[in-house]
Amino acid sequence: xxxxxxxxxxxxxxxCWLGGSESNAGLCGGADGLLPAGFEWAAYFAAGFAIIxxxxxxxxxxxxxxxxAERRLLAxxxxxRGPNRWGPWGVLQPIADLLKLLIKEDxxxxxxxxxxxxxxPIIMLMALLLSLAVLPFAKSAYLVNLNIGVxxxxxxxxxxxxxxxxxxxxxANKYAMFGAMxxxxxxxxxxxxxVLSLVGVVLIAGSMSLVSVVEAQTIPFIIVQxxxxxxxxxxxxxxxxxxxxxxxxxxxxxxxxxHTEYSGIKFALIQAAEMAGVLAASGFLATLFLGGWxxxxxxxxxxxxxxLAKLGFFVFLFIWIRATFPRLRIDQxxxxxxxxxxxLALINIAVTAVQVxxxxxxxxxxxxxxxRGELLIMAAINIPLALVSIAAFGRVTREKIRVPxxxxxxxxxxxxxxxxx
Amino acid sequence: xxxxxxxxxxMVTLKNFINPPFTTQYPEERxxxxxxxxxxxxxxxxxxxxxxxxxxxxxxxxxxxIVTSPSETAILEGDKYNIDVFDIDIGRCMxxxxxxxxxxxxxxxxxxGFERGRYQREELVIGVxxxxxxxxxxxxxxxxxxxxxxxxxHTGEPLAWEEVGREQWPWHQGExxxxxxxWRPRRxxxxxxxxxx
Amino acid sequence: MLFQDVIFWLLAAVGVAAALGVVLLRDIFxxxxxxxxxFLTIAGHFFLLAAEFVGVVQVLIYAGAISILxxxxxxxxxNVQQGNLPNRLQIPAVMISVLxxxxxxxxxxxxxxxxxxxxxxxxxxxxVDVAFRDTTFSLAKLLLESYALxxxxxxxxxxxxxxxxxxxxxxx
Numbered sequence: 001x002x003x004x005x006x007x008x009x010x011x012x013x014x015x016c017w018l019g020g021s022e023s024n025a026g027l028c029g030g031a032d033g034l035l036p037a038g039f040e041w042a043a044y045f046a047a048g049f050a051i052i053x054x055x056x057x058x059x060x061x062x063x064x065x066x067x068x069a070e071r072r073l074l075a076x077x078x079x080x081r082g083p084n085r086w087g088p089w090g091v092l093q094p095i096a097d098l099l100k101l102l103i104k105e106d107x108x109x110x111x112x113x114x115x116x117x118x119x120x121p122i123i124m125l126m127a128l129l130l131s132l133a134v135l136p137f138a139k140s141a142y143l144v145n146l147n148i149g150v151x152x153x154x155x156x157x158x159x160x161x162x163x164x165x166x167x168x169x170x171x172a173n174k175y176a177m178f179g180a181m182x183x184x185x186x187x188x189x190x191x192x193x194x195v196l197s198l199v200g201v202v203l204i205a206g207s208m209s210l211v212s213v214v215e216a217q218t219i220p221f222i223i224v225q226x227x228x229x230x231x232x233x234x235x236x237x238x239x240x241x242x243x244x245x246x247x248x249x250x251x252x253x254x255x256x257x258x259h260t261e262y263s264g265i266k267f268a269l270i271q272a273a274e275m276a277g278v279l280a281a282s283g284f285l286a287t288l289f290l291g292g293w294x295x296x297x298x299x300x301x302x303x304x305x306x307x308l309a310k311l312g313f314f315v316f317l318f319i320w321i322r323a324t325f326p327r328l329r330i331d332q333x334x335x336x337x338x339x340x341x342x343x344l345a346l347i348n349i350a351v352t353a354v355q356v357x358x359x360x361x362x363x364x365x366x367x368x369x370x371x372r373g374e375l376l377i378m379a380a381i382n383i384p385l386a387l388v389s390i391a392a393f394g395r396v397t398r399e400k401i402r403v404p405x406x407x408x409x410x411x412x413x414x415x416x417x418x419x420x421x
Numbered sequence: 422x423x424x425x426x427x428x429x430x431x432m433v434t435l436k437n438f439i440n441p442p443f444t445t446q447y448p449e450e451r452x453x454x455x456x457x458x459x460x461x462x463x464x465x466x467x468x469x470x471x472x473x474x475x476x477x478x479x480x481x482x483x484x485x486x487i488v489t490s491p492s493e494t495a496i497l498e499g500d501k502y503n504i505d506v507f508d509i510d511i512g513r514c515m516x517x518x519x520x521x522x523x524x525x526x527x528x529x530x531x532x533x534g535f536e537r538g539r540y541q542r543e544e545l546v547i548g549v550x551x552x553x554x555x556x557x558x559x560x561x562x563x564x565x566x567x568x569x570x571x572x573x574x575h576t577g578e579p580l581a582w583e584e585v586g587r588e589q590w591p592w593h594q595g596e597x598x599x600x601x602x603x604w605r606p607r608r609x610x611x612x613x614x615x616x617x618x
Numbered sequence: 619m620l621f622q623d624v625i626f627w628l629l630a631a632v633g634v635a636a637a638l639g640v641v642l643l644r645d646i647f648x649x650x651x652x653x654x655x656x657f658l659t660i661a662g663h664f665f666l667l668a669a670e671f672v673g674v675v676q677v678l679i680y681a682g683a684i685s686i687l688x689x690x691x692x693x694x695x696x697n698v699q700q701g702n703l704p705n706r707l708q709i710p711a712v713m714i715s716v717l718x719x720x721x722x723x724x725x726x727x728x729x730x731x732x733x734x735x736x737x738x739x740x741x742x743x744x745x746v747d748v749a750f751r752d753t754t755f756s757l758a759k760l761l762l763e764s765y766a767l768x769x770x771x772x773x774x775x776x777x778x779x780x781x782x783x784x785x786x787x788x789x790x
Contacts, residue, residue: 116648148670151671155678156677158677159681162654165686165689166651191682
């Protein structure tokens, strides 16, 4: 048995319920399971599939719920009501949408590269589900406690970029190609501040494992790392192709961007991956910057409620941002990433590294240990620093609109030749 | 301060979020409509129609088709033509209402309903049977008698042909009788000539 | 360790097949995609060797960024649809490949392939303990202590390339 699954609550329960015996008494306490001894491998697989079932279905149902929430909330932000016909408050609307997409014709363009075209939805959903593996939903309710969890998230979500490029190229459609080209240019640029913004969190927590990051947050890191949280939030909303940065599917410019040619169940899978991606991103934000499943009360397995509440907060924030801001131009997006986010991320890293060195190693009795009071001092330094540096770099990168000097000599007055009665 | 505009935008949407929505839930709730609203229906009173086809002649799009046949009743007993076909193709209608203006006997009114969407273009043709059977809530457009009676087609009862009245503008009566139009209403008032009617 | 053997052979077979596809396929876009598969299988090998940091970095940088740059370059080439045109550089290519193969073979022959735990004395067991518990830590120690000069040189190289790029795109 792998070392990772041993910690997982669901895995342990299902495994011991089915295949508990003397041989695994260390894990199950010696109670006999349903299966006879010698069938522990069957219990192992059953428990693994139980986790996969929960995770995959949870992600897809969460995507459906998010579709509903996004449509309702967007409507409310625009003084509308949103879907309210199917079920109470329209909660069955995503199911109706899904049924519609399921019975639609699944079209593959004649000139398309069939293999790559078909692989795209699978890869997109796969990357998303893979990234969920490291997310701690509650105390010891995670699939893997990778000790490089933070990096793993970024690495896995970067696979989406290739999927988008494959979609653009294999569709044999110029709008899909446009969307993919500008999307990929943007995604590569935003990956850099995204990774750099996480370095501060990793430095303070002293570990890249998401579980350790949660445990290190005696006060939420959003206070200690305001710049990091801001950059991560903006960067990940660019990675998710959400509205201020949705140039790769800008519907008013290039039809639907990279998924122009997709229909039916393939389109549904792409949408599901995008929507569940927002949920996953909110989960990462909640875990990295708001303390994940830890809270003032309701600890342990019930911490999942905290996790859900924090996730809901970030989901609301994402929808709010989408409802408010118009789409940026590609040069504005690039300038924002390279001239604004990247320097801020570097400032954040430098300041945090000095602080961690001072509080964690130079001054501390236990090396690497940063107390709650020291975190508060760091917050008191970092919040004004964040405001000042945002103001400073905002002034530097403010778009200079050069209006050409008017070459206007004035119009001759219109001759009045006839009286109009 | 950089980002101040962004915060202001967020506050605008948040205000929308808190305020109640101003949309109307259409099939259940309806916005009040003006009584002169020209809908996708026509109120036609066969009792008044002589089959003169003025409406068809005045229609700019030529979408009204009228076929009549002589009836067997004696003229003195109130004979008029049978209306065999009265087709209005509202798929091409632009709701200008010139047919209603043209009707010399006030037999045709604009309707007030607007829910006559169909899946086929052919079904958009209103036939004579549909016109006969329709619930008649005439719009008060170009029918001042309905306006004077304060009739609202959206709340009021359906009107029979005796109830809708005749138009009473004197100068218009003269026009209808075929008289030469030598007086038209001008801004600032003035009475119509006596010999109009 | 049957399970790990199965995974290893699976990864190896897929990796070799994909690498052959990269070389042999006429469709240059599919070749680039297969290159991504090769990168991912190499990352899988790193994971099998318990070098998860290197594996993740392999995914992040090679599969996520380098391959995108390669595909970008393909987009900017002419006649992509017609695939790999035969060119006049076959003989130099063969020579370079043979040279590279020789170097790799020499490294293979020269390496001491004993397992870490088989090393004599307490050093072996200690190395295994450190290296397999937290490769990130060991890697950081190697990079920032033993090979700090090479690390700094790489950083200077990157800085120089950034400045070069900036001077190329500077508005005049």
